[in-house]
Amino acid sequence: MPQLPYQVHELSVGQLSARSGAAVSALHFYESKGLISSTRTAGNQRRYTRDALRRVAFVRAAQRVGIPLAVIRDALAELPDERTPNRADWARLSEVWRAELEERISQLVELRDHLSDCIGCGCLSLETCALSNPYDNLGAQGPGARRLRVDRRTEKAERREHPESLECPENSECPENPEKV
Numbered sequence: 713m714p715q716l717p718y719q720v721h722e723l724s725v726g727q728l729s730a731r732s733g734a735a736v737s738a739l740h741f742y743e744s745k746g747l748i749s750s751t752r753t754a755g756n757q758r759r760y761t762r763d764a765l766r767r768v769a770f771v772r773a774a775q776r777v778g779i780p781l782a783v784i785r786d787a788l789a790e791l792p793d794e795r796t797p798n799r800a801d802w803a804r805l806s807e808v809w810r811a812e813l814e815e816r817i818s819q820l821v822e823l824r825d826h827l828s829d830c831i832g833c834g835c836l837s838l839e840t841c842a843l844s845n846p847y848d849n850l851g852a853q854g855p856g857a858r859r860l861r862v863d864r865r866t867e868k869a870e871r872r873e874h875p876e877s878l879e880c881p882e883n884s885e886c887p888e889n890p891e892k893v
């Protein structure tokens with residue numbers, strides 16, 4: 713990785729790429745999304761201030777944990793005078809993002825644990841779909857996936873409150889009503 717003399721205050725896109733580890737195309741994309749900014753030379757070449765290194769590091773770290781670019785852009789826009797994020801900024805923002813990240817981790821763990829059961833689309837193509845979507849109730853809402861995560865507490869409460877929804881509708885082809893099949 714090439715080292716820059718300290719007196720260099722502006723970086724070319726190639727220098728920023730080499731120092732940050734981000735591809736030139738990624739830097740152009742970040743700039744188009746308002747995450748970093750550059751000035752132009754008389755020859756129309758991009759020049760970035762040295763603080764762009766920290767902004768790129770901030771963006772890439774946030775992306776690694778799954779934070780969408782729009783959320784990252786909004787976080788950077790909240791900084792006064794578009795200054796570079798510091799340790800306190802990262803601590804504050806990461807605390808805000810922690811709950812969202814914990815929820816995503818929980819969803820991924822549940823998805824992993826039930827990956828072979830049912831995709832929750834309402835198709836009843838798998839035998840175990842009847843557990844997540846009794847009698848294809850979600851199929852009435854239209855085609856496509858209806859829920860990716862089954863809230864077991866809500867499902868149990870619904871079964872207690874509406875036990876009739878677990879019964880096969882009249883004239884339906886339910887496995888529990890073999891005489892109607």
